[in-house]
Amino acid sequence: MSKKEIKPSTMLNPVPVVMVSSGDMEKSNIFTAAWTGTICSEPPMVYVSIRKSRYSHEIISEKGTYVINMVGKDTVKACDFCGVKSGRDVDKFAHLGLTKEAGPKTGVPMIKECPVNLECKVTQVLELGSHDMFLAEVVGVYVDGKLMDDKNAIDLVKAHLVAYSHGEYFELGDYKGFFGYSIAGEDALKRRLRK
């Protein structure tokens, strides 16, 4: 064994970090989730895992809906704040000066300042231990027009997205290649590799 064994823990890194909004245009909350990801392509499905004690757990359990708001360099500090303060004590939209836009499919307030919003409808809740996992279908996706070219192709690099790794936030950095680049021919590499 070339490695050192440590206690079993949540060492999978990097992971996403997003702001999850819930509720309606009157009563809402935002919390920060790193225990989130895509779980199915067709239908498109995601999850967020939430501690039972969280205010958002209460709201999402009642409503059965949430919005995943993707986080870039301009919203990472707000995102951090939403992870350490409870919505029982502070109205995070108001405190952070974030703008609500009602999700057309769910009525959940989406965060305008985030580059992409995903409206989600809960399909199943699994009690796993410290966290309950809220599986959901993605029913609406909304993208900042500044990330799209005139053919509506999306370039997420322009969103300066942030990942979470071992308790710290990092912007995405050096480009390594596209899916399939390891076996791509010269033409595809020339056409598709970013400079």
Place this chain on the structure above:
Amino acid sequence: MSKKEIKPSTMLNPVPVVMVSSGDMEKSNIFTAAWTGTICSEPPMVYVSIRKSRYSHEIISEKGTYVINMVGKDTVKACDFCGVKSGRDVDKFAHLGLTKEAGPKTGVPMIKECPVNLECKVTQVLELGSHDMFLAEVVGVYVDGKLMDDKNAIDLVKAHLVAYSHGEYFELGDYKGFFGYSIAGEDALKRRLRK
């Protein structure tokens, strides 16, 4: 609405990208997963979602175990290869010159060249559509000693981890802060913020 609506899809980004190994020291496979993440802290639990047609689906269904091998800049090209070639056609460990080390808790071959390995035991499988989700408990974690200081504190920045975003691989880049930095006092910021 300030944004453009697009078709519901798997737009949550960035996500992890890892090599998932399975089987035993004789018969094994590696596949690439971006549909993976942490789903519970206590017990530590993760998932990978796998298409039924994949060779790894067959192996993991039979064995009930897998290993998540985290990917850094030195293994990202191998990782990409494992995502586009089937283990039915090629022995990926041999082809890529990767070294097997038997997981002490599961017997699953871990990839020595990856900075961190997580041994996982499947607890539940959910059929969601295109993908089946293999929920698992993390039963062993193994870290490259080069990432640890003399007090065994782990610095994952030294692993140059890679994330996946909208079909492309990116190394983690600019540091933004630690969990809680948005409300930390001057002392904590001075002590804990990376330069």
